[in-house]
Amino acid sequence: xxxxxxxxxxxxxxxxxxxxxxxxxxxxxxxxxxxxxxxxxxxxxxxxxxxxxxxxxxxxxxxxxxxxxxxxxxxxxxxxxxxxxxxxxxxxxxxxxxxxxxxxxxxxxxxxxxxxxxxxxxxxxxxxxxxxxxxxxxxxxxxxxxxxxxxxxxxxxxxxxxxxxxxxxxxxxxxxxxxxxxxxxxxxxxxxxxxxxxxxxxxxxxxxxxxxxxxxxxxxxxxxxxxxxxxxxxxxxxxxxxxxxxxxxxxxxxxxxxxxxxxxxxxxxxxxxxxxxxxxxxxxxxxxxxxxxxxxxxxxxxxxxxxxxxxxxxxxxxxxxxxxxxxxxxxxxxxxxxxxxxxxxxxxxxxxxxxxxxxx
Amino acid sequence: xxxxxxxxxxxxxxxxxxxxxxxxxxxxxxxxxxxxxxxxxxxxxxxxxxxxxxxxxxxxxxxxxxxxxxxxxxxxxxxxxxxxxxxxxxxxxxxxxxxxxxxxxxxxxxxxxxxxxxxxxxxxxxxxxxxxxxxxxxxxxxxxxxxxxxxxxxxxxxxxxxxxxxxxxxxxxxxxxxxxxxxxxxxxxxxxxxxxxxxxxxxxxxxxxxxxxxxxxxxxxxxxxxxxxxxxxxxxxxxxxxxxxxxxxxxxxxxxxxxxxxxxxxxxxxxxxxxxxxxxxxxxxxxxxxxxxxxxxxxxxxxxxxxxxxxxxxxxxx
Ligand code: SF4
Numbered sequence: 001x002x003x004x005x006x007x008x009x010x011x012x013x014x015x016x017x018x019x020x021x022x023x024x025x026x027x028x029x030x031x032x033x034x035x036x037x038x039x040x041x042x043x044x045x046x047x048x049x050x051x052x053x054x055x056x057x058x059x060x061x062x063x064x065x066x067x068x069x070x071x072x073x074x075x076x077x078x079x080x081x082x083x084x085x086x087x088x089x090x091x092x093x094x095x096x097x098x099x100x101x102x103x104x105x106x107x108x109x110x111x112x113x114x115x116x117x118x119x120x121x122x123x124x125x126x127x128x129x130x131x132x133x134x135x136x137x138x139x140x141x142x143x144x145x146x147x148x149x150x151x152x153x154x155x156x157x158x159x160x161x162x163x164x165x166x167x168x169x170x171x172x173x174x175x176x177x178x179x180x181x182x183x184x185x186x187x188x189x190x191x192x193x194x195x196x197x198x199x200x201x202x203x204x205x206x207x208x209x210x211x212x213x214x215x216x217x218x219x220x221x222x223x224x225x226x227x228x229x230x231x232x233x234x235x236x237x238x239x240x241x242x243x244x245x246x247x248x249x250x251x252x253x254x255x256x257x258x259x260x261x262x263x264x265x266x267x268x269x270x271x272x273x274x275x276x277x278x279x280x281x282x283x284x285x286x287x288x289x290x291x292x293x294x295x296x297x298x299x300x301x302x303x304x305x306x307x308x309x310x311x312x313x314x315x316x317x318x319x320x321x322x323x324x325x326x327x328x329x330x331x332x333x334x335x336x337x338x339x340x341x342x343x344x345x346x347x348x349x350x351x352x353x354x355x356x357x358x359x360x
Numbered sequence: 361x362x363x364x365x366x367x368x369x370x371x372x373x374x375x376x377x378x379x380x381x382x383x384x385x386x387x388x389x390x391x392x393x394x395x396x397x398x399x400x401x402x403x404x405x406x407x408x409x410x411x412x413x414x415x416x417x418x419x420x421x422x423x424x425x426x427x428x429x430x431x432x433x434x435x436x437x438x439x440x441x442x443x444x445x446x447x448x449x450x451x452x453x454x455x456x457x458x459x460x461x462x463x464x465x466x467x468x469x470x471x472x473x474x475x476x477x478x479x480x481x482x483x484x485x486x487x488x489x490x491x492x493x494x495x496x497x498x499x500x501x502x503x504x505x506x507x508x509x510x511x512x513x514x515x516x517x518x519x520x521x522x523x524x525x526x527x528x529x530x531x532x533x534x535x536x537x538x539x540x541x542x543x544x545x546x547x548x549x550x551x552x553x554x555x556x557x558x559x560x561x562x563x564x565x566x567x568x569x570x571x572x573x574x575x576x577x578x579x580x581x582x583x584x585x586x587x588x589x590x591x592x593x594x595x596x597x598x599x600x601x602x603x604x605x606x607x608x609x610x611x612x613x614x615x616x617x618x619x620x621x622x623x624x625x626x627x628x629x630x631x632x633x634x635x636x637x638x639x640x641x642x643x644x645x646x647x648x649x650x651x652x653x654x655x656x657x658x659x660x661x662x663x664x665x666x667x668x669x670x671x672x673x674x675x676x677x678x
Contacts, residue, residue: 086570091570115576126574127574131567134567136568140586145586148572152576195571199571202575
């Protein structure tokens with residue numbers, strides 16, 4: 001694709017370029033691009049560790065993360081969203097596909113790098129965890145836990161490290177002297193803020209927030225979410241926000257991807273998802289959010305049964321055993337993730353029913 | 361104030377305030393003032409101290425260890441001094457535990473023998489711990505074929521009957537104190553290795569470990585510096601318990617004449633004479649006192665180990 005600073009004065013070519021750009025779905029270069037990412041774990045049995053099957057935790061994900069956005073990754077527990085988050089950071093091995101990072105003029109497939117080559121990119125991508133109680137090492141003070149990463153990324157003197165960690169703690173609204181205390185001395189909300197400070201200590205560009213507020217009380221959730229949004233603005237961050245709770249993502253996310261059994265079933269702008277959810281699974285998730293407005297009260301769609309095992313996912317559409325619209329075709333053919341347009345905005349969904357309605 | 365206290369009793373009627381209410385109020389006042397510190401470090405010691413058996417064990421252990429170390433102060437006899445005019449004497453004011461077949465003072469031999477036996481027990485346990493932990497913590501953290509290899513080696517060593525291994529090594533290396541420690545270390549590291557490995561397998565899934573990995577820190581740094589401190593509790597317990605086991609093994613091997621050379625007094629070597637049925641029947645002072653000392657020592661170490669286990673067990677809070 002030609003660079004847009006090539007031409008400015010020549011009318012004709014500018015229009016041609018604009019037309020060309022319109023054909024490309026994402027105008028700016030995405031910071032992260034996943035192509036057909038699969039993460040499978042072998043299931044072994046017996047003394048000889050015979051492989052009897054694979055857990056298809058993540059089973060073919062295509063996704064682009066735009067610089068500066070908040071992308072929500074939503075689904076029930078067991079749908080593979082956490083595994084995908086860890087896969088993006090290369091904390092679990094990716095079985096297939098590519099995770100392409102673009103930034104500072106570099107384009108690399110993180111999945112192909114060995115641990116040494118990965119090091120410079122480790123500081124660009126960071127993660128915040130769900131459980132504030134296991135995310136901090138109980139045997140170390142906060143300074144002790146954060147010191148080694150800083151050392152690795154070039155903060156050589158102890159005094160300098162203390163200054164950096166102090167600044168970080170202040171950035172997450174904690175006092176500087178918290179660094180000499182142990183994790184058990186903090187509340188859940190404070191620990192989560194320390195976890196955020198830790199992720200920030202290498203000045204990343206993208207942070208995966210894995211259920212970052214789910215374990216907290218509602219009032220504290222709001223504080224932490226607000227902190228995350230302030231930090232995003234100040235430091236120009238991009239977030240991938242993993243959660244099972246659609247009521248959290250509404251005010252936070254620019255776009256939302258809904259996952260079911262290792263696949264994306266719907267992907268669109270956050271407002272569109274809440275206003276015009278297409279996929280039956282998203283509808284069911286949305287209907288489960290408690291609504292304060294009585295007039296808006298809709299029928300609650302109850303999902304029957306549990307998420308099926310990812311070792312042996314259902315044939316055809318993976319959602320069909322629980323879908324109230326399921327037909328024969330759903331059991332036979334897997335619906336592809338297709339692009340639709342609603343009010344001129346892209347809306348991706350994977351469902352035969354929608355395909356048919358759109359065709360009519 | 362009572363009304364704000366939680367609990368079913370407060371909802372119905374105002375019940376009389378008890379000692380616990382006041383205690384609770386105080387704790388809460390401190391909590392609100394921000395001066396409350398959870399006594400996590402203190403809990404370990406207070407739990408250990410309130411365990412009567414463990415305290416008894418600690419006292420017995422200290423007495424025996426101190427007596428062995430201070431042997432020259434407690435007896436004027438030389439444990440190696442042969443006195444053919446005082447053979448097989450029963451206990452007396454001069455010879456508290458009597459004398460053996462070459463007239464050596466048994467009390468002095470028990471004291472000095474304790475030095476060697478405890479050294480062998482503690483030394484082997486420490487060596488086994490160091491090796492087991494060094495291997496177990498790292499291989500379990502990195503996993504894969506490294507882990508599988510370490511597991512197989514430990515299984516092979518554990519599957520060998522120890523006595524055959526000992527016979528082999530004694531035949532190759534000869535009898536000596538350091539060889540005995542080597543043998544015990546070689547046969548004993550497997551147990552601690554397995555425990556360290558099991559601990560690591562659960563600890564490495566913790567989020568803080570994932571966070572460290574996300575920074576790309578070196579595996580050895582993460583495993584040894586950041587995770588190991590969290591696995592030390594149970595490892596410490598295991599070291600204590602294997603000390604006791606090694607002392608028993610030393611006694612057993614020396615009794616069979618395979619341990620420390622007979623000229624060096626150890627608890628096992630002293631017992632060695634009881635192989636003779638006549639000694640067993642007629643000269644009880646040759647084997648009974650030292651037998652009691654060994655039993656007491658092993659028992660005390662086991663009691664301490666149990667106390668440590670209870671004190672470090674997170675499932676037994678309070
Ligand atoms: S494809 Fe069929 S089963 Fe799947 S969500 Fe659509 S209607 Fe339901």
